[in-house]
Amino acid sequence: MILARAIDVSRSYGSTLALDHVNLEISAGELVGLLGPNGAGKSTLLSLLTGIRRPTSGRVELGGGDPRRPASRRLLGVTPQETGVPASLRVGEVVDFVRAHFPDPMGRAELLDQFGLSDLVRRQTGGLSGGEKRRLAVALSFVGKPRIVLLDEPTTGLDVEARRALWDGIRAFHAGGGTVLLTSHYLEEVEALARRVVVIGGGRVLADDSVAAVRGLVAIRRVSLASPVPLPRLAGVAGVDREGDRTHLLTPDADRLVRDLVAAEVPFTDLEIRPTSLEEAFLTLTSRRS
């Protein structure tokens, strides 16, 4: 069963095209990572799926219905990028307050345990660390036993321990049959949780595949050099960019490329090799494909 769907969805803010003909289907029981750089359109897509915003064109469905209808949102749990809880309330009180809104909520102790918050139950939220606050905010999206949870950058800014506690909570929900869509800037983070990753950049879906396949795609290096002569055709070059007297070559195998340059006796200076950003890697690959 498909729990969330975007069909040919575009969304503009004035002259900014935040989403450009996006198609996406999330089936029940999946844990999907939505990966992309700043401004890629991730939050916009979540805001459409949660019914906060309307697409400019195309259609969005949640549980087969319009997410703007409250009935469709009954199966949904969400933690947006920015959240806030009243500083004077204790952790246990916040959880109880949210629990009171649902007909069959999770038990308070079970929820706190699942997210490593049990020791904080009597603490006022104003005194929590950033990581503890974030864990509480994410935990709250699970209170109503949703069928699908959307998490916008759930672990950004957390230290390793807090991140692991959060991951454990998300994994426990998924192990119980729950469906999750979470956004992230980092493939490593998606890799820790999800099998499927949807890469979004410039408002478009650039890849929708297994984490392993996407890792292969983005392991691209940028080899930059200055040469007084035009470069010969070299194997394994995914993209070429010229900037003044410098040439930038994108390749999945920088070692081989450098060996080939030397073997071809290409005169070069100022060789530089660096990893590409996700955005660079994907935009290069997609522009080659199209």
Ligand SMILES: Nc1ncnc2c1ncn2[C@@H]1O[C@H](COP(=O)(O)OP(=O)(O)OP(=O)(O)O)[C@@H](O)[C@H]1O
């Ligand atoms: N309310 C808004 N008004 C105008 N432009 C907006 C608005 N919200 C988002 N945008 C623009 O739409 C594009 C996509 O933004 P969005 O927040 O969806 O990206 P994102 O992938 O979630 O980024 P980040 O990782 O930084 O959160 C950006 O160019 C952004 O500036």
